Amino acid sequence: MDLSLTEDQRSLKEVFAELFAKEATPERVRAAEAGGHDEALWRVLVGSGAPTMGVPEELGGGGASTADLVVVVTEAGRRVAPVPLVEVLAAADALSRTDAGGELLAGVGEGRVLPVLALRPLRSGSAGPVPGAAVADVVVALDGEELVALSRPAGQAAPLLPNLGSAALAEVTTAGWSGRRVLATGAEARRVYEDALSLWRVLTAAALDGVRQEALRLGVEYVKERHAFGVPIAWFQTVQHRLADEATAGDGVELLVHEAAWARDSGSPRAAALARMALLFAGETAFSTSAASLHFHGGYGYTLEYDVQLYFRRAKAWQLALGAPRHELRALAADLFPPAGPPVLEEAVV
Amino acid sequence: MDFTEHDSLAEFRKAAHEWADEHVRPEWVELEHATGTHHNPQLHALLGQQGLLGAGWPAEYGGSDVDPGYALAVFQEIGARGLRMDGWVTTEMVARTILHVATEEAKQEIIPPALRGEVVIVLGYTEPSAGSDVAAARMRAVRDGDEWVVNGSKMFTSTAHMATHVFLLTRTNTEVAKHKGLTLLLARLDAPGVEVQPVHTLGGQRTNATFYSDVRVPDRMRIGDVDGGWGVMRVALVHERGTATAPGGPTLVEQVAAWARDAPGPDGAPLLEDPTVAERLARLAIDDEVSRLLGLKVRWIASTGGMPGIEGSMQKLWSSEAEQRRVAVLTDLLGEQAVLAGDAGPLHGAVEWALRKAPVSTIYGGTSEVQREIVAERRLGLPRSRPIG
Numbered sequence: 001m002d003l004s005l006t007e008d009q010r011s012l013k014e015v016f017a018e019l020f021a022k023e024a025t026p027e028r029v030r031a032a033e034a035g036g037h038d039e040a041l042w043r044v045l046v047g048s049g050a051p052t053m054g055v056p057e058e059l060g061g062g063g064a065s066t067a068d069l070v071v072v073v074t075e076a077g078r079r080v081a082p083v084p085l086v087e088v089l090a091a092a093d094a095l096s097r098t099d100a101g102g103e104l105l106a107g108v109g110e111g112r113v114l115p116v117l118a119l120r121p122l123r124s125g126s127a128g129p130v131p132g133a134a135v136a137d138v139v140v141a142l143d144g145e146e147l148v149a150l151s152r153p154a155g156q157a158a159p160l161l162p163n164l165g166s167a168a169l170a171e172v173t174t175a176g177w178s179g180r181r182v183l184a185t186g187a188e189a190r191r192v193y194e195d196a197l198s199l200w201r202v203l204t205a206a207a208l209d210g211v212r213q214e215a216l217r218l219g220v221e222y223v224k225e226r227h228a229f230g231v232p233i234a235w236f237q238t239v240q241h242r243l244a245d246e247a248t249a250g251d252g253v254e255l256l257v258h259e260a261a262w263a264r265d266s267g268s269p270r271a272a273a274l275a276r277m278a279l280l281f282a283g284e285t286a287f288s289t290s291a292a293s294l295h296f297h298g299g300y301g302y303t304l305e306y307d308v309q310l311y312f313r314r315a316k317a318w319q320l321a322l323g324a325p326r327h328e329l330r331a332l333a334a335d336l337f338p339p340a341g342p343p344v345l346e347e348a349v350v
Numbered sequence: 351m352d353f354t355e356h357d358s359l360a361e362f363r364k365a366a367h368e369w370a371d372e373h374v375r376p377e378w379v380e381l382e383h384a385t386g387t388h389h390n391p392q393l394h395a396l397l398g399q400q401g402l403l404g405a406g407w408p409a410e411y412g413g414s415d416v417d418p419g420y421a422l423a424v425f426q427e428i429g430a431r432g433l434r435m436d437g438w439v440t441t442e443m444v445a446r447t448i449l450h451v452a453t454e455e456a457k458q459e460i461i462p463p464a465l466r467g468e469v470v471i472v473l474g475y476t477e478p479s480a481g482s483d484v485a486a487a488r489m490r491a492v493r494d495g496d497e498w499v500v501n502g503s504k505m506f507t508s509t510a511h512m513a514t515h516v517f518l519l520t521r522t523n524t525e526v527a528k529h530k531g532l533t534l535l536l537a538r539l540d541a542p543g544v545e546v547q548p549v550h551t552l553g554g555q556r557t558n559a560t561f562y563s564d565v566r567v568p569d570r571m572r573i574g575d576v577d578g579g580w581g582v583m584r585v586a587l588v589h590e591r592g593t594a595t596a597p598g599g600p601t602l603v604e605q606v607a608a609w610a611r612d613a614p615g616p617d618g619a620p621l622l623e624d625p626t627v628a629e630r631l632a633r634l635a636i637d638d639e640v641s642r643l644l645g646l647k648v649r650w651i652a653s654t655g656g657m658p659g660i661e662g663s664m665q666k667l668w669s670s671e672a673e674q675r676r677v678a679v680l681t682d683l684l685g686e687q688a689v690l691a692g693d694a695g696p697l698h699g700a701v702e703w704a705l706r707k708a709p710v711s712t713i714y715g716g717t718s719e720v721q722r723e724i725v726a727e728r729r730l731g732l733p734r735s736r737p738i739g
Contacts, residue, residue, distance in 0.1 A: 003650045030694040067351065162584045220730050237735050240726035241719070243670075247729055252640035255647060277636045326629050332630035336635050337607040349685045 003255070016075040019044065024079035026307050032082035034167030036160060037135045042083045046111035051088045054199075055096045060109050066199065066261040070206040074257075077210025080314050083170060084116055084132025086203040089142045091115035094147065094196035098183040104138060106150060112321045113137045115149070118172050119322050125174040133170035134160040139177060140191055140196070148187035148313050151179030165317025198275045204318055205278035211318070212286035215311040216246055219232045223309075226298070239296055245303045246289040253282045273335040276328050283319030290315040319323030355646065362423035370427040379432040388390040389437035389470070389509045390448030393428070403438065411449070427510020430599065437470045439510045442726065444471040444517045444536070444573075447586045451574040459570070460515075460536065470513040471536070474504040477585075481505075482717050484519065484619075485529045485580060489562065491520035498522075498535055498572065500565040508557040510546045513539055516560065518567075523577050532579030536571040537562070553707035602704060603634045606680055608653035609696050613687075628685050634676050660729050667721035670711035677701070677708040 005013065007197035023041045045051060054069050055061020064072075064186035075243035076085050092108055094117060095101030100202060107113030119140035127141050132156060139150045149247040150172065152158060158177075174180070184192055220243060223234040233239055260278040263271040290312040302307050322328065378390050397403050405421035425435060442697030445464045448457055463469040480486040489502030500520060510516060516537050523531030538548070543565040549557045574582035594615070600608070610621035610631070621627050644665040652657035680701050681688040690701040712718040726732040 001355055001646065001653075003647055004351065043477070169489055224732070232733065234732045235735055237719075237723075240730075240732050241722040243730055243732070244667075244722035244725035247725055248644075248668050249640070250646065251505060251661070251664055252644055252668065255643035256636075257642060259353050262351055262353050274639075277639055280633075281636050282641065326625070329623055329629035329632045330634070333607075333622075333632040336632060337604070337610065337611070337622060337628070339708055 001325075005257075007073065009068060012068060013071045013075060015307035016048075017078070019048065020075050020079040020081050024076075024081040026310070029080055029082055029310060033166040035134075036082060036163075036166055037084070038082045041081060042114070042119075043111065044225035045083060045085065049109075050085065051107070051111075051114075052092050052109045054089050055092050055105060055109075059096050059102065059105060061092070061096065061105075066202060066264045067258065069199075069203055070257060070261045071205045072075035073206040074122075074213075077207030080164070080211065080214075080310050084114070084135065086200060086207055087098075087130075087132040087136075087205055088114060090117040090196045091138070093199050094140045094192050095149070095183070097192045097195065098147065098188075100181065100183045101149070104181075107137075117142055117200055118142070118150075118346045119197065119200065121193075122174060127172040128164070129169045129321075131162055131165075131167045131169055131318075134158050134168035136168075136170075139172050140193075141172065142189060142193040143174070143180075145186055145189060146182050147184040147193050149181040149183055150174070151181075151349075152177050152181070152294070157177050163317060165314045165321075167317065167321070169321075181215045186241045194272075198264070198272055200281040201275040201322070202257065202264060204322075205236040205253070205257045205260065205275075205282035208282035208286040208315065208318055209250075209257050211311050211315050212250055212253060212282070212289040214244070215286065215290035215293045215308060215315065216243070216250060218308050218311070219243060219246075219289075219296050220291070223296050233296065234300075242292050243296075246285070246292055249281075249285045250289065253285045253294075256281055273332060276335065277321060280325055280328055280332070283315070283325065286315035286319075287312075300301045354648070358420055359423040359426070362420040363427075365420060365458045366423035366427040369424050370431055374428060374433065374627075382433060383554065386550065386554045387509070387512060388434035388555060389512050390433060391512060393433065393465045394437055394470065397424075397438070398465065403442075403467055404465035407461070407465055408449075411457060412465040414465070427444075427537055433564075437472075437512060440473050440509065440517075441469065441471045441585060442512075444473070444515075447517075447582060448536075448573055450585050451582055453570060456536070469515060469549045470509065471515040472507050472513045473537075474507055474516040474518040474716065476505045476507075477723050478503055478505045478559070484583070485532065487519045487521055487532065489518060489520045491518075491533060491567070492521050493522075493569075494566075495678070496569050498533075498567045498569065500535065500537060500562045500567055503559065503561045505559055506549070506557050507546070507560045508555070510539060510558040510560050511548065511556075517573070519579060519583065519705060522579075526577070529580045531577055533576050533641070534573040534579045534582045534585075535567045536573055537565055537567045541565050541567075551710070553710060554703070555615050601635075601638050602680070602700060603631055603638055603676065605697055605700065607631050608684070612681075613696065621683070630679050630683060634679055637672040638674065641672055642667070644668050660725060663716070663721040663724040664729075666715060667718055667725065671713045671718060673704075676706045677705045681705050687710060 024155050025042050028038055049062050053062030053064040057063035073086055082234045095105045104113055108115060115138040116130060116135050116136040118127035118130050118139050120127055121142040134138055141148055141150055161169045223239050224232055260274040263274045276289045294308045294312050297306055297308055300306050373396060401416045402421045404412055404414035405416040406418030407413030408730050441464050445461050448460055456631055460469060475484050476486055491498045507516060515540055518535045518537050520533050520535055521531050522533040543563040545561040549559050551557060608699045610627060613621050615621040615624050622685045648658040648661045648665050651661055672693050684701055688701050691702045727734055
């Protein structure tokens with residue numbers, strides 16, 4: 001057991017903390033809200049090798065572990081960086097696991113191709129709203145028995161759907177995304193897709209950990225400064241205790257996210273369940289922490305001028321991109337409490 | 351990070367299991383449930399005779415050459431079989447404190463018989479009007495020659511009806527701030543003027559209220575300096591051991607899920623097929639995982655030589671609050687089955703019993719309010735909110 005970051009991870013954290021603090025300032029975040037994307041920041045990230053850092057070195061990537069990606073993405077979340085970094089990392093993971101994805105992958109590394117992952121399989125020709133799709137060149141999606149890379153006619157970006165988290169959200173339909181390249185089929189297609197989706201869960205949980213850390217910091221700083229009834233409001237126990245509860249759950253989020261990354265990197269059979277747990281718990285905690293922080297800002301927290309609202313909105317929106325938590329909970333229950341004996345039920349359902 | 355947990359006691363598990371097979375009697379568990387006393391004198395005496403209590407202690411005070419790892423594995427195995435050793439937990443805590451702060455005379459008089467299992471010490475900190483604010487203790491001790499004369503009462507002196515001594519937090523000076531006028535005395539429970547009255551609890555445990563009327567304690571049984579009790583308390587708290595248990599065994603949530611796989615719901619289908627049941631059990635499993643991880647962090651910090659004070663508070667706060675959320679959810683999911691006690695209910699009444707037991711978790715060992723205060727002040731750097739006394 002070792003619950004500390006490695007030396008390399010500590011430098012990684014420092015480098016990306018600095019990068020996002022410089023390139024994802026609250027001003028830049030606000031400026032990117034309308035389109036959901038900061039192209040200048042994305043170019044800096046491409047230059048740093050971040051989009052393909054999780055891809056094996058022999059395929060031209062950085063060979064980083066999931067645990068390393070968690071460190072980077074947490075820093076992106078801390079600054080609510082307006083780029084679809086998690087979606088690209090998950091899509092690059094899928095591309096790197098298929099032979100047909102190699103060419104696209106090279107384009108990702110060079111910054112020519114921005115791929116994202118559809119978070120649910122295509123059904124009746126639509127995968128619903130997909131984060132990053134409004135600025136993506138390619139969407140990796142599961143279409144029946146095939147894993148496909150969908151693209152749009154040249155020069156036609158997908159229309160942006162206005163949304164709570166100010167993400168580059170667009171609906172992915174086979175009608176609009178008419179370019180179609182098959183990456184894998186059958187069981188391989190499903191496995192690669194599920195793996196990439198599981199990575200998306202862990203990394204979104206990491207981004208939400210960054211969100212809740214900064215939301216907590218904003219709240220703690222504010223209550224120390226703000227006075228009411230002649231004392232800093234930090235003096236009141238109702239304020240202190242709610243923040244202490246958030247900090248406590250927060251330590252749990254951090255541990256759970258890192259455990260999920262470790263499980264994935266070490267090939268643990270619990271990896272899929274831990275990824276779901278991490279996302280569910282990080283989403284829940286990021287929202288309760290940013291809601292508490294916003295509340296303790298009083299009326300100012302409700303204004304757009306204060307940064308806490310940037311966190312409050314994304315805390316909810318990022319998790320829900322995947323769908324309603326209850327479906328995740330039900331899938332988690334199936335992972336955790338599998339039926340005893342032969343899986344008769346599953347066959348009956350099919 | 352690496353979340354692999356190696357069982358440091360793995361090499362002792364088999365021998366500990368065999369020890370328990372040979373010595374632990376199943377009827378002791380029934381006896382513990384029936385009496386609510388978390389101490390078994392026969393078991394305690396046996397552990398003392400076999401040198402298990404003295405494992406790791408200095409030989410000059412009666413320590414044995416039994417491997418402390420083996421002893422701990424045996425204690426955990428006893429715990430896994432449903433028996434608690436509260437008498438030893440408190441005796442060990444006080445004996446460690448005595449080893450650090452008491453006179454040589456007191457060490458020789460108390461520690462060897464404690465390790466033989468003949469002396470059992472219980473804690474006398476809490477009073478009817480002083481719980482979390484333990485330094486507000488009012489029990490008076492007045493010096494009379496070579497003795498102290500003690501008057502007052504203590505609350506929740508668990509195991510006192512089975513013990514030989516009580517470790518009393520007394521007030522020896524009323525002229526100074528409350529933390530500065532405290533002294534610790536080790537009193538005999540068979541001394542004239544001591545009265546033990548049973549107090550029965552919601553979770554089935556029997557504890558006691560103890561009353562002291564002109565009870566005489568020789569000065570050699572003073573543990574630490576006169577008016578230096580608060581410092582002694584800090585030593586004692588360092589020696590408060592975590593409740594380590596043997597690894598393995600399904601959680602209550604997993605047990606309920608396994609039961610719900612076959613148990614029919616109101617519509618006749620297995621309860622676990624009800625999406626609400628499955629979803630809520632899965633959510634509880636997340637709470638359990640977070641509790642486990644926060645505990646892992648405490649152990650990791652301790653293993654690297656750090657003091658996991660804040661993390662210990664976080665773990666205690668989270669797991670106790672999670673326990674209460676858990677029993678509320680489980681009882682609601684089980685409905686009319688949840689109220690059935692003992693063998694009348696599912697899982698031998700485990701859920702009904704869990705509900706009874708849960709309220710104490712956020713009270714004992716530092717209330718949730720105290721833990722939140724520690725986290726707020728020491729982790730978040732928020733100002734101290736309670737009055738300084």
